[in-house]
Amino acid sequence: MKQESHFLPYRDGKLHLRHIKPSMPIASREPILMLHGAMSNGRVFYSPSGRGLACYLAEQGYDVYVLDTAGRGLSEPRINASYSLGQTEVILEQIPLAHQFILSQTGADKVHWCAHSWGGVLMASCYIRFESLRPEVASFVTFGTKRTIKVKSLRKTMMVDVFWNRLAPLMTQYQGYLAADKYRIGMDNESRQSLLQTIDWVGGDWVDAEDHFDYSEAVKGISWPKTWFIAAQKDYVLGNPRDVKDMMLECGLENADYTLLSKRKGFKRDYTHGGMLTDKVAVLDHFPLVSDWYNRF
Numbered sequence: 001m002k003q004e005s006h007f008l009p010y011r012d013g014k015l016h017l018r019h020i021k022p023s024m025p026i027a028s029r030e031p032i033l034m035l036h037g038a039m040s041n042g043r044v045f046y047s048p049s050g051r052g053l054a055c056y057l058a059e060q061g062y063d064v065y066v067l068d069t070a071g072r073g074l075s076e077p078r079i080n081a082s083y084s085l086g087q088t089e090v091i092l093e094q095i096p097l098a099h100q101f102i103l104s105q106t107g108a109d110k111v112h113w114c115a116h117s118w119g120g121v122l123m124a125s126c127y128i129r130f131e132s133l134r135p136e137v138a139s140f141v142t143f144g145t146k147r148t149i150k151v152k153s154l155r156k157t158m159m160v161d162v163f164w165n166r167l168a169p170l171m172t173q174y175q176g177y178l179a180a181d182k183y184r185i186g187m188d189n190e191s192r193q194s195l196l197q198t199i200d201w202v203g204g205d206w207v208d209a210e211d212h213f214d215y216s217e218a219v220k221g222i223s224w225p226k227t228w229f230i231a232a233q234k235d236y237v238l239g240n241p242r243d244v245k246d247m248m249l250e251c252g253l254e255n256a257d258y259t260l261l262s263k264r265k266g267f268k269r270d271y272t273h274g275g276m277l278t279d280k281v282a283v284l285d286h287f288p289l290v291s292d293w294y295n296r297f
Helices: 053-059 087-106 118-129 154-175 192-203 241-250 287-295
Strands: 002-010 013-021 032-035 064-068 111-116 137-143 226-232 257-261
Touching: 002 087, 013 053, 013 087, 032 053, 032 087, 032 118, 053 064, 053 287, 064 087, 087 111, 087 118, 087 192, 111 118, 118 137, 118 241, 137 287, 154 192, 226 241, 241 257
Parallel strands: 032 064, 032 111, 111 137, 137 226, 226 257
Antiparallel strands: 002 013, 013 064
8 A cells, every 4th residue: 555645736836635545456446535624634534654544445445535625734835824715615626626636547437425524514515516526426425424513512512602603713813714733622724714614504504605505405306426424422512423414314315324333333432523533443343344335336
């Protein structure tokens, strides 16, 4: 297994796309594109030493590509006080750019899409938005993805209502962006624009703040590829299983595959939001199930 970084020209910088190559590629297997969530980057899926879901799937014969959205990970320029892009550009520009690069790089007809947390909302939005892309998406897998957070708890009040909705915007007024890595509240930084757009969607309608495209209306009647929503028992707020199921209903995917990673379901852990991808036990627990799921194609 080898890893290679591609840098795709984008606006006044470049997007980083990590390619994890299989030692023994299997030609019949379509490539996989992975997307991280908010305050994160592609390293949630891989490490240079070979850990993570992306590396595991590459060992099974898949070409895996992991995107760092603009300003995050190894993408340049980094998010700073003058950074103005938000999630709209990820949906309309960055996911399609990475997707088309993978098709041209591999010669495949389709790409599997896989996302963690808010990355699943952005991928779903891109799928809804671009009818031309839909036939090129082989499947859609999400880990802890929700659009709204309706669960009620003290933890949710402190994490979402107090910090994310009130304190974080105040911090961005002072700094120009949310320095999540500096304050150790996330893997990577968040732009003010993305933060405000996320707040709007988590607590309100699924409508683009810039061009007012109504995703909740556009999703009606859409035909989805084979889709799998994965939730974690101890994901109390950021991907609470009840909120994950709400996302499924909103997308018209109530009959899609669904798995809860919990001990009572036979797994080795009651997993957390990040732990479902980063826990060292996952490689022996549910990563093989993910590989088996892809092998059906």
